[in-house]
Amino acid sequence: MERVITISREFGSGGRELGVKLAKSLGIPFYDKELIAMAAEESDLSEEDFLHYDERIPAMQDPMDRHLYTPFSSIYEVPMSDQIFLAQSRVIRKLAEQGPCVIVGRCADMVLEDSVNLFIYAKMKDRLNRMNALDTGIAPEMMETQIRDIDRKRKDYYQYYTGNEWGKAQNYHLCVESGLVGVEGCLKAVLAYLELMK
């Protein structure tokens, strides 16, 4: 495994779990939320801003939001979410230079040119079951709204920054539905697929 593996994921389908297990199986580093602190460190922006704008697009920002522009911003200023995206992209490229790793989300599949790209998803009922079994602090009756909201943001974010369609099979090398076989089944499929990689 010489190449970076990226994972795009529907919320609740097990993308992070697949990433952690895959990285462990291959003996390579894993990055998800870790990218936030690294990109904050790499830029002049605060980690708080990164948390606020992580995987969000400018159109979703509140125009009254104090984070949108600095006090003396002009129309030429780069919106905060774009700055965050660019800082994360620089970190993703730096990590890729250091060697193979697994990166979850943040359009890493489009930031890098030579990565192996995975997409994981599942039917709503399976995602609800999976999330409600975890200790998320979200009430079961609110879970579906939460899932749809985060998915919409991820989709908008991906399409805004890449111009590509989120979840279109041809954008990825392997797409796995986790409801039928669990994250473990997806992991087995990914490892078998990678085995014959040229």
Place this chain on the structure above:
Amino acid sequence: MERVITISREFGSGGRELGVKLAKSLGIPFYDKELIAMAAEESDLSEEDFLHYDERIPAMQDPMDRHLYTPFSSIYEVPMSDQIFLAQSRVIRKLAEQGPCVIVGRCADMVLEDSVNLFIYAKMKDRLNRMNALDTGIAPEMMETQIRDIDRKRKDYYQYYTGNEWGKAQNYHLCVESGLVGVEGCLKAVLAYLELMK
């Protein structure tokens, strides 16, 4: 393996080859073009009509085409391609009742309700290499036009009869890109995925 496996495929990506190998590995029957003769036998239509309308939609029919309607057709008559689709769907359901098998194309994923659905695809350059290495009788300089033409027909056909988006990952359980790992790599991934099926 108790369930029918369906394969949707981009032209030239190796869908038929994957299906043949998968059926052999699992020891179950395989159906692709075979469906044409079976559906012809099952209906009052000729095999010639089936060959002509296989995986095509009414809008693509030539209005002057003698096949479109019978000589005494009225506006209430069912277009030939719809009749073909319905006859093939009946055969697909009958086959599914007989036990697990592999079915390629013909919207089998949407005709059946409990099938495991695969999608196989590849980048144009890999599909060109693959097809030009085969004895297709199509000149290499015409191959790309041919591939795009057949893909467009398959996409229109799928969307017309199912209302779903062809190639959208969430419509399938597993989507495999064959350029990176070959049909053999895709086969390994599919078999590993199926192993953990509930």
